[in-house]
Amino acid sequence: MKSKKVSVNLQNEAHEYDIEIGHDLLDASGEWARKCLALKTSKVALVSNVKVFPLYGAAVKNSFEKQGYEVSVYLMKDGEKHKNFRTLESILKFFSEQKLTRTDAVVALGGGVVGDLAGFAAAIFLRGIAFLQIPTTLLAMIDSSVGGKTGVNSDFGKNLLGAFHQPNGVLIDVATLKTLARRELTAGFCEAVKQGAICDANLFDQTAEFLKYFPPHKLNKYFSNEKFISSLEDLIQAQITFKAQIVMQDEKENVERIDEKSRKILNFGHTLAHALEKVTDYKRFKHGEAVGYGILFAAELSKTLDILDENKLNLLNDVMRRVGELPDTQNISLEKVFEAFAFDKKTIGKSLQWILLEDIGKPKIVGGKDVSSAIVYETLKKVLRDNLN
Ligand code: NAD
Ligand code: GLY
Numbered sequence: 001m002k003s004k005k006v007s008v009n010l011q012n013e014a015h016e017y018d019i020e021i022g023h024d025l026l027d028a029s030g031e032w033a034r035k036c037l038a039l040k041t042s043k044v045a046l047v048s049n050v051k052v053f054p055l056y057g058a059a060v061k062n063s064f065e066k067q068g069y070e071v072s073v074y075l076m077k078d079g080e081k082h083k084n085f086r087t088l089e090s091i092l093k094f095f096s097e098q099k100l101t102r103t104d105a106v107v108a109l110g111g112g113v114v115g116d117l118a119g120f121a122a123a124i125f126l127r128g129i130a131f132l133q134i135p136t137t138l139l140a141m142i143d144s145s146v147g148g149k150t151g152v153n154s155d156f157g158k159n160l161l162g163a164f165h166q167p168n169g170v171l172i173d174v175a176t177l178k179t180l181a182r183r184e185l186t187a188g189f190c191e192a193v194k195q196g197a198i199c200d201a202n203l204f205d206q207t208a209e210f211l212k213y214f215p216p217h218k219l220n221k222y223f224s225n226e227k228f229i230s231s232l233e234d235l236i237q238a239q240i241t242f243k244a245q246i247v248m249q250d251e252k253e254n255v256e257r258i259d260e261k262s263r264k265i266l267n268f269g270h271t272l273a274h275a276l277e278k279v280t281d282y283k284r285f286k287h288g289e290a291v292g293y294g295i296l297f298a299a300e301l302s303k304t305l306d307i308l309d310e311n312k313l314n315l316l317n318d319v320m321r322r323v324g325e326l327p328d329t330q331n332i333s334l335e336k337v338f339e340a341f342a343f344d345k346k347t348i349g350k351s352l353q354w355i356l357l358e359d360i361g362k363p364k365i366v367g368g369k370d371v372s373s374a375i376v377y378e379t380l381k382k383v384l385r386d387n388l389n
Contacts, residue, residue, distance in 0.1 A: 005019065010247075017167060021236050029134060076117065119150030138191075193208075199242040277385075
């Protein structure tokens with residue numbers, strides 16, 4: 001299997017796994033699984049959804065079966081609204097009916113919704129069984145499949161219930177992105193710009209250049225172009241390398257840390273994103289699209305607080321324009337968004353922590369008490385009413 005590799009080494013847990021990146025890898029996914037899983041593993045529960053499995057399920061299932069695995073398939077309905085307790089319970093029941101044991105494994109084939117749910121199910125079934133990820137959206141490839149965060153949404157809010165459960169391996173086949181819808185690509189690129197903005201000028205520029213040459217709305221036309229495939233693999237590898245470094249330094253997102261290497265910095269843009277998703281009942285935005293607004297907002301707030309230079313704000317806004325159109329925000333209640341900030345996971349004690357930006361590659365965690373409500377409100381108004389598109 002010809003692939004690029006990023007290794008994740010979690011010293012605290014003595015756990016190490018590889019993320020392999022390439023194209024047309026699914027037919028060899030069974031051989032890859034053999035390298036990642038224990039010799040004793042005999043059964044594999046393949047968790048996917050009704051949209052992804054018809055596209056890529058057979059290739060994965062056949063390849064695993066060729067390696068002698070007994071494969072059972074659980075297909076969930078498609079969409080964020082199914083990332084809930086009911087689906088989780090149904091998956092766990094399925095594992096139990098299939099008589100999975102502690103030496104068996106779960107494989108997630110799909111986007112972040114499938115990965116988060118299957119990962120959470122693997123984390124709690126028999127107090128934790130092996131888990132492999134085969135992410136098929138850009139967002140899942142560069143973000144959700146890396147780092148072991150798993151979970152479900154609930155009435156309390158998004159992703160507030162979950163567990164850290166690191167995978168035993170991640171296989172990224174960039175060819176699967178060919179069938180991904182334009183909005184999903186835009187959503188993934190929003191997360192890519194986010195990671196570039198908080199990592200360094202190299203990753204930021206690489207992401208910006210990629211978006212300049214290969215605009216998301218035309219992406220599916222380029223898949224026969226070798227230079228494109230190679231640039232896409234390189235970008236995904238660079239993005240993952242950054243995320244993996246952060247995860248290795250602060251796997252469980254230590255609540256005390258406020259330095260620029262804290263895992264909290266990955267939440268740049270997420271305070272507004274989660275609020276927007278909540279007030280629109282998770283229906284209007286793709287997660288990454290909401291992050292897009294979150295980036296614009298966090299950068300604008302950083303500029304208003306004199307933390308970020310105007311040129312850098314403009315640079316970030318220019319690159320954000322390349323990701324494609326974001327949903328309209330004109331009729332979203334600013335008051336409701338403001339109220340929703342109170343449910344943010346980054347609230348420590350009673351104070352929200354803002355992830356702001358001093359420069360490209362220089363995130364800064366600022367306590368909520370240091371940012372007045374009036375400034376937050378005015379910035380919100382500017383960003384949500386003065387839409388980019
Ligand atoms: P998603 O899983 O809903 O996938 C988006 C859509 O694309 C779905 O309709 C899906 O069926 C479809 N799809 C997936 N792969 C496809 C393909 N190759 N071709 C055609 N269609 C395909 O959404 P997502 O953006 O991948 O993930 C969002 C979720 O990830 C959210 O729930 C978010 O909270 C979570 N997330 C988790 C982490 C983490 O660290 N665990 C990080 C970021 C986001
Ligand atoms: N997506 C944020 C994190 O993995 O920490």
